[in-house]
Amino acid sequence: MADTHEPNAGAGGSGGFAPPPLFFERMQRLQTAVACGTPDRVPLSLVMDLFAANVMGVSYPDFVSSVDVAGRTMLDAMERLGDVDSIQFPTYAPDVLGMLWLAPMKVPGRDLPEHSQWQMDEQVRIQREDYDKILEMGWSPWFGQYIGKHLGAAAAAGQALQEAGPRWTMEYMKKGYVVFSPLTVDHPFEHIAGARTVKEFTLDLFQIPDKVQAVLDVIMAEKREQTRHFLRAVGQPGLGYWVGSWRTAPEFLSPRLWNRFVWPYMKELVEIVAEEGGTPVLHYDANWDREIERLKDLPARRCVLELDGKTDIFRAKKILAGHMCILGDVHPAMLTLGTVDQVKAYCNRLLDEVGPDGFIMAMGCALPPDAKFENVKAMVDSVQR
């Protein structure tokens, strides 16, 4: 079982056609930022899903049930927003997140009212006995059984994205947009924490730490090889891979736990992606202030730190200047509740203090579905100053 999800969602190369000059201009801008250089202007990169549906007047059920409707809607929304350099995913299917957190998603029209945002259905789905089974069977055989039992929709979404991703990447390229980081490499901790629930998994970390570590090691042993194989199969140097953090954020775990159960695996996954020629995109939600210094241990001028508004991005810049590109972090609540003037002022501060070198302007995490269009537009336009 592949350790990555959305396999090949954005891979596909140029497919025999020549992208327009605008694509290369934008790609150059992004690559310069990733290398901590100063581009002609600060580039911009978006993550969006249901926001695009709102902008284009597409129903949520239609959006979440078809990767082609999602791809078309997101591309149309990009065009409406103006001069956006890149999008991180070319299309979307929220069900696929089940492969990350091993928990089914509830989506509008199927499990939720039509105008609801998709949400994760988090429950205790694995017991402590499952740790023994994983150790006995190995990760992939156990995970295969688990998918059969709980993640049918997630697996189907993964297959749909695998097929549609390259097609939609081409469509973006034709319009001059860069699909920046369409693929993911997941931390073993995120898998187990999602299937076990954060509370139960946290108790496991204290009460049966050796067994938890043994399970993470078994998963990691497979990921190590699968990730290398996967990147070689994709074969696109410089392509971004999310190595994300949600439940692994330092905000949630004491240093003693984090140093044992999070960082060694995170560091190795990032190094593997970099060694194989990819660009690790550290999509770090929640507060990472405590461990920002640690990121200096990761490969210099190869990674992108993507922050969601909870970490002090200005302090992060001071610490990581010249070492790591930073992407972010207009807070979702500001895009939803704030004014255009507030967004402009914040973006200007980002440009002044986090840019112009090694910086990519973006929202924190992803555009909220109910973000005000004029606020997002103000963020998009801010880089043109």
Next chain:
Amino acid sequence: MITSPLAQALGDLEEDKAILLVNDKLAKGEPALSILEELQAGMNIVGERFENEEYYLSELIYAADIFKKAGAPLQEDLKSSVQVSYGTLVLGTVKNDIHDFGKDIVATVMSSNGIKVIDLGVNVEHQAFVDAIKANDATLVGMSCLLTTVFDDMKDAIQTLKDAGLRDQVTVLIGGGPVDQATCDYVGGDYYCKTAQDGVIAAKKVLGVS
């Protein structure tokens, strides 16, 4: 300040020791209420260490679990006690949001700090907050969400408290992933709680607990 061995054991997250000490005290005939107070003193140590960044959410979760386990044998005796909680919190994830992780943590941490929690679950109807406040004579309300799309539901829930004439009687604490002070101002909450421990501090302040 002198700390009892039981409070210290809980503060140090020594699960087996804390459970053993509670059982010893019960065997010696110590009142359940005084044992509970020692456990709550242990949670105060945990809270202080959280404030000092020695402990994180992980330790809050574990400490609350030790509190629950160690305190389990006390429950029968405590039923006859008059005062076992400082006040009552009605808690829920607001309508149209089914996330329970943050809300559950708050319930656990509040309970282990002497605050009675009426947990309404997730996707809570606005009126359910009103009904629970009335039924339990609560003075605290906790509302949580993980989606920006339900900010208006949170605002409407607070408006429902106003419409029911309860707004002046309750203090509304809000929290959750995308929530910030601006959100608190928008929905009309009283305290924005960035962490579960922030919620405990705010609740104790409102209830006049030192």
